Amino acid sequence: MNRLVVFKFFVFAVAIAVLARLFYWQFLSSFSARASYSLENEIPAPHGEIFASDGFPLVTNQEAFLLYAKPREITRDPNVIAQIISELLISEKYARPPSTADAVGQATAAAGPSKVEQEQKDDEIKKKQADLATKLSDKALSWVQLARKVTKDIKEKLEAEKIIGLGFERDDKRLYPEASMAANLLGFVGSDKYGKDTGYFGLEGYWDKQIRGKPGRVGSEKDPFGFPILIGKYSEVKPLQGSSIHTNIDRSIQFIVEDKLKNAVEKYGAKDGSVIVQDPKTGHILAMATFPSYNPAFFQEFDDKLFKNPVVADTYEPGSTFKLFVMAAALDLSIVSPQTRCDVCLGPRQIGGFEISTWNKKYYPESTMAEIIQHSDNVGMTFVSEKLGLDKFYNYIQKFGFGQKTGIDLQEEVAAPLRDKDDWRKIDLATASFGQGIAVTPIQMIQALSAIAAGGKLISPKVAAKITDASRQEIVKPDFERQIISPKTAALITEMMVNAVDHGEAQAFKPKGYRIAGKTGTAQIPVAGHYDPDKTIASFIGFAPADNPRFTMLVRFTEPASSPFGSETAAPTFFAIAQELFNYWGIPQSR
Amino acid sequence: MLPVSVFAVKHRNYSGPFQAPAAGLSSNWLKSWQSIGKVKLKILVTFSLLLCALLITQLVFAANLSTDGQKLAIVESEITKAQSEKANLKAEIARQSSLLTLSAKAKELGFTSSPKIIAP
Structure with a gap:
């Protein structure tokens, strides 16, 4: 056979094979092979x-920017580069000046960083330098992240060093x-x-x-x-x-609340404190503060125990502030009236093998319901709860929103569920009537109180008013609005609360000329199966002006050292904030 | 159809496959054959000129497109810069007008809380 013909045939066959394969890759397998040639x-x-x-x-x-390096393109000594840039990449807290909002801050700014701070800064620079040197020296890497959220001024300083092999990507903070x-x-x-x-x-x-x-x-x-x-x-x-x-957060009110809260926690030596201010007619949260707190811009530098919002995530025994809701239940069912007299208020009571006594060991025989609230009489409350009975008691505290989430738009809310009704004993009903042996969250308390302030309507609290983007606007509505007690009951309880403020143990602190409805609370903290008499949650809840409430507020301190009582810690703080709110809103005195 | 006699060659003065038409053929046919050639040439030339014109036009448009693409990229880059500047200014305004900053400035200037406020 002609060798030329054979050779021609061979070349032709190879060409056909190559074309066929190209055809296959180009048209037949393009979709499945997309991953091999496409980049996203x-x-x-x-x-x-x-x-x-x-x-x-x-x-x-x-x-802000993400700083990256391409180690293969670096021409300078990586250790030298690490030395140059490490100081620019340490925590911003070493770079920013201390707050000059107070005299301490001003003095600190003038004096410069302390010796301890300088040592911490030097340590951090050394660690950063070592880390950067390791990454920059690794020639096996084609790309490595060096730092995230680098601010524009730091970026400009780094660019001024003209280091080949470093680059930036947008990484807003x-x-x-x-x-x-x-x-x-x-x-x-x-x-x-x-x-x-x-x-x-x-x-x-x-x-x-x-x-x-x-x-x-x-x-x-x-x-x-x-x-x-x-x-x-x-x-x-x-x-x-x-x-x-x-x-719905009012910045001025938030500022006032945080300032007063911080001062109060320090003054009373409390472990922590919280304040909530709400508009009772809409459920809008106007202010919510906790102290101590953290700076979210530098959250990595704070103890993560501070991240959880205790207003929605911590449970506590509310103490005497809970009496309002038990009394409201009894009034709403007409089981008692404000003039009903307590026939067991002669002295301490024995219930289920336990002694129930008043907080100050004072007893007021034949007290009216209003006087029970005024004197914060635990024995009187057992009288009310016995008349109510467990079923009605349980039903009403559920109606007030206890034992379930309020639906507030904050991530870490807990429900503080109630114990199953079948597990309640006689003593549990008695102690729950004055707020012990039952756990609630502060947001549940303020929601329930706002129901009284709003004529008996329970409205779920919300922080957000609306959500907007380029194409739409969505109003955030409450999850629910329901009438839980009659307006008449709400009015009766309000008068009892005004009476408690005017004639109760906190009367010395209240602003003159205003009708404020409120109730103090001092709850012992359970420790290892018993109550520690020296450790309390001191609180005060209330709203004002009583006749047309503009705000409801809860103030709570954990273990105040100066005095365990709510009347001497939480109440003065409440009234101080209330006075600021009256001034802020221009609410005139009514008396 | 032309008669065969038209194509008859009475006298050949040359040899080879490509021979000039015999002097005996009608001059009309020759003229028409020659004019066909001229027309074909004209068509060819015209078509070529058209093609060149289209090519040049395409080149001009492509060049403009590429420069327009560059202009677009420059404008988009300026928009991004302006947006970035706007965001930075917004952030700076927020910092300067924060209650924390204003409170500190007020204290520096000697402002204090008023002990009494007259409400309407």
Whole structure:
């Protein structure tokens, strides 16, 4: 056979085979092989903002960058580079000046960092330097992250060093213009296990799905070595900014509340304190503060025990403040009236093998219901609860919202469930009537109190007023609104509360000329199966003006050292804040 | 159909496959054959000129497109810069107008809480 013909045939066959394979890769397997030649990069979406009721941004976004290195492209000595840049990449707390909001801050700013702080700073620089040197020296890496959330001024300083092999990507960070104000309410944005920005606690945690937005994508083609083909196909999906939350928080009231709370906790030597201010007619939360708190911009530097908002996540025994709801139940069912007299209030009572006595060992025989509230008489309350009976008692405390979540839009709310009714003994009914042996959260208390202030209507509390984004606006409505006691009952209880403020143990502290409805509470803390007489939760709940309430408020201190009683710690704090609120809203005296 | 005699060659003065038409053929046919060639040439030239014109037009548009693409990229970059600047200014305004800052400034200037406030 002609060798030329054979050779021609062979070349032709090889050409056909190559063409066939090319045809296969180009047309037949293009979809399944897309992953091998397409490249998709995610474009992070900017988070939505959180605004106060006056439109001021409590949480917004600040331009920041991710610093990366390409170790293979670095020409300088990695140890030298690490030395240059490490000081710029340590925690911002060493860079920022101390707050000059008070004399201590001003003195600190003038004196410079303390010796301990300087040592901590030097330690951190050394650790950072070692970490950076390790990453920069690893030539096996083509790309390595060095730092996240680097601010623009730091970026400019790094760029001025003109280090080849370093680069930046946009990586915005959260900015809190009011620093630690409302920190427990707001929460913070951290990273999840995939390194993506995620909201934790408070509003950031609850509304995370809406706030985080939708990331965009940039699709391009890549060669077998993974390098993008610049003239290839290119597709882009723009990122969608997250929705913004407009809250009911009044910035001025929040500021007043935080200032008064901080001073009070320090004055009374309490472990911690909380204050909630709510509009009873709408359920809107106007202010919510806890002390001690943290700065969400530097949350990594604080004890994580501070992140949980105790207003929604901590349970406590409410003590005498709970008497209002038991009395309201009895009045609503007409089991008692304000003039009903207690025929067991002669002295301490024995119930179920336990002795029930008053807080000050004083007894008022034939007290009226109003006087029982005024004197905060535990024995009198057992009289009321016995008349009520367990079934009706249990039913009404559930109606008031106890034992279930309020539905407030904060991530970490707990329900503080009630014990099953069948497990209640006679002594449990007796002690629960004056707020011991039953656990509640502060937000449940303020919700129930607001029902009394709002003429008997229970409304679920909400922090957010509306959610907005580029295309829509959604009003946040309460989860429920229901009438739980009659307006007449609400009015009767209100008068009892006004009487308690005017003639009770806290009367010395109340602002003159105003009708304030309120009740003190001093609950012993259970420790290892018994109550510690020296450790109390001191609280005061109330609303004003009594005839047309503008606000309800709860003040609570844990283990105040100066005095265990709510009348001497929580009540004065309540009245001090109330006076500020009267001035702020221009509410005139009514008496 | 033309008669066969038209194609008859009475006298050949040359040899080879490609021979000039015999002097005996009608001049009309020759002229028409030659004019066909001219028309074909004209069509060819015209078509070529058209093609060149289209190519040049396409080149001009492509060049403009590429520069427009660059202009677009510049404008988009300026928009991004302006948006970034706006965000930074917004953040700075928020910082300066925060109650924390205002309270500190008020204290520096000597402002204190009023002991009495006259309400309406």
